[in-house]
Amino acid sequence: MAKAIGVDIGGTGIKAGIVDLEHGTLESDRIRVPTPKGAAPADVLAAVKEVLTTLGVQDSNLPLGVAFPAIVKYGKTLSAANISKEWIGFDAEQFFEDGLGRQIHFVNDADAAGVAESRHGAARDARGLTILATLGTGIGSAFLYDGVLVPNTELGHLNFRGESIEKWAAYSAMER
Structure with a gap:
């Protein structure tokens, strides 16, 4: 093993x-x-x-x-x-x-999580676009197309109301 x-x-x-x-x-x-x-x-x-x-x-x-x-x-x-x-x-x-x-x-x-999901999780053998989002202190994302990683997509770096989207949508925002 x-x-x-x-x-x-x-x-x-x-x-x-x-x-x-x-x-x-x-x-x-x-x-x-x-x-x-x-x-x-x-x-x-x-x-x-x-x-x-x-x-x-x-x-x-x-x-x-x-x-x-x-x-x-x-x-x-x-x-x-x-x-x-x-x-x-x-x-x-x-x-x-x-x-x-x-x-x-x-x-x-998030890229590591996306690759793991495509190999062992719900996205296994998925065709087309797979998007994985991680919500923690910040927001991470992974895009895979036909199981191939498109690295460093980083949706957490988007802005909303002039600030990082993480202030509004990360798991840490829920804890505040």
């Missing part, structure tokens, strides 16, 4: 677990810690190390994917919503590889 470690960095929480890649199922407990206030790169890396230590992963050959709430291109973060502006233009993949001492795969969080 092929497995991987998944880490999801969000605006309010950082989660990790071991996933069965064939079935798309969680094979471990889901570990969560709060996202550090300000979400600066060094603080986020420390929190990721904490969830991985708590998860108890000893096998450094197990693939590690990190999902992040930003536009990500070639491992670099090009935006920063609900996180430190230090992430803009930051070589995040290299930063995490250096900090964790291993190779990782660094992607947009």
Whole structure:
């Protein structure tokens, strides 16, 4: 059974677990810690190390994917919503590889969810356009056409009444 470690960095929480890649199922407990206030790169890396230590992963050959709430291109973060502006233009993949001492795969969080949904969820074998929306601290989105990802669609960056749509429609808006 092929497995991987998944880490999801969000605006309010950082989660990790071991996933069965064939079935798309969680094979471990889901570990969560709060996202550090300000979400600066060094603080986020420390929190990721904490969830991985708590998860108890000893096998450094197990693939590690990190999902992040930003536009990500070639491992670099090009935006920063609900996180430190230090992430803009930051070589995040290299930063995490250096900090964790291993190779990782660094992607947009909603894109990761969209690909998982198209492989294991309701969008499996779907033809045409599939749109996935994530509602959390912010709003994320993934577009897939015939199961192929159109990366970094980021509908959460739209404006409404002169402000980010996230102020009005994210899960965090409901909590206010």
